[in-house]
Amino acid sequence: MAGPKDLDPSSSPRALIGAELRHARERKGLSQSELGEPLFVSGSFIGQLEAGTRRLHLEYAAQIDEILDTNGFFERNCKALAKSKYPDHFAEAAEAEAIATAIREYATLLIPGLLQTRAYAEAVFRAYKPTAPKAEIDPLVAARLERAHLLDDPTTPLLWAILDEAAIRREVGSGAVMGEALQHVAKLTREHRIIVQVLPFDAGAHASMTGALKLMEFEDAPSLSFVEGPDMGKLLDDPATVARHTLTFDLLQAAAHSPQDSLALLESVAQDYEHGAQHP
Incomplete structure (x- = not known):
């Protein structure tokens, strides 16, 4: 054989x-x-x-x-x-993300990668690598935008993102870049492709003060969680840890604005950026 x-x-x-x-x-x-x-x-x-x-x-x-x-x-x-287009610390998580049926993510300082525009992604990578040539930045941006094709399917995966207010108030690139980025997130929300909540500053202390969090669910496999820091990331499958991180996300949902109020805030802040009135 x-x-x-x-x-x-x-x-x-x-x-x-x-x-x-x-x-x-x-x-x-x-x-x-x-x-x-x-x-x-x-x-x-x-x-x-x-x-x-x-x-x-x-x-x-x-x-x-x-x-x-x-x-x-x-x-x-x-x-x-092992030859991945993604950084070593994120490659395994990106591959898992591609086959997930549901993704729940809390973003502390950045709009999540799956929701970024080209200009926003370019500004982020340029901040990470201020002296890198364009030939090094362009493939990173392309790989990030390619990930977003997950959202081309009208129903799968379910993407539920909680954005810390800092992620929408910190100006990345320019006011125009931020306005476009937030309008993109709002558009996906209005099209019922994603669910977004904003965790406001006045929520005070919350369940994930130590950093960002991503949870992924699969059709025929146990859930995973992913935690990330500067140039490092870890994909976790321990059931007790995943359960704890799931509770953390549930608590963040409870503390965040409703999806309807979050959409209104996103569009309001986007308009402020577009009119030059937003000062993080």
């Missing part, structure tokens, strides 16, 4: 890797837990690899090839998958 073909990393790579892993494991007659045991990971972790919600790392790929007799297939394709 012919072995599995090497995968094209440009076409749903993790889903394809996951499907091949499940096929190879079942051919060997192993359960997810039985495969996970020699790797010192849980059966649920193997399930996440098979569902495509987690990236297969090289440290596991070579062992899996040995256990499943797959002639180096997973090691070869794991190396190909």
Whole structure:
């Protein structure tokens, strides 16, 4: 019987890797837990690899090839998958985001990447890399805008964003850039494609004072949460941690303006920027 073909990393790579892993494991007659045991990971972790919600790392790929007799297939394709258009600390989260059925995100200082305009994204990356040549900035912007195509589907994923008021009051780029960025978010809201709430300054102390938070749900795999800092990020699958982060998001929802009042605030602040009256 012919072995599995090497995968094209440009076409749903993790889903394809996951499907091949499940096929190879079942051919060997192993359960997810039985495969996970020699790797010192849980059966649920193997399930996440098979569902495509987690990236297969090289440290596991070579062992899996040995256990499943797959002639180096997973090691070869794991190396190909490591070539990502996203920064290393965000690559795995971006890949999970692409197959999520629901995304809930609290943004502290920035409009979320999925909702950014080109001009806003350019201003953000230029702030991160003030001396970088345009040839370095342009691919970063392109990758961020490409992520937003997730929203081309009229219903999936559900995107619920909570923006701290600081994210809409801090002028990024210019007043014109901010006005366009906030009107873009408002347009998606008015088209019923996303749900947005604003967490106002007068809410005071809240459940996520330590930083931003992203939760992702999947059709056939457990939920994940993602936390991020400067040049670092961590995708978390521990059920207790995900449950705690889910409660955190619920508390933020309760403290934020209603979606209707949030939309009115977004449009009002956008108009202030456009008229030159907004002073963060």
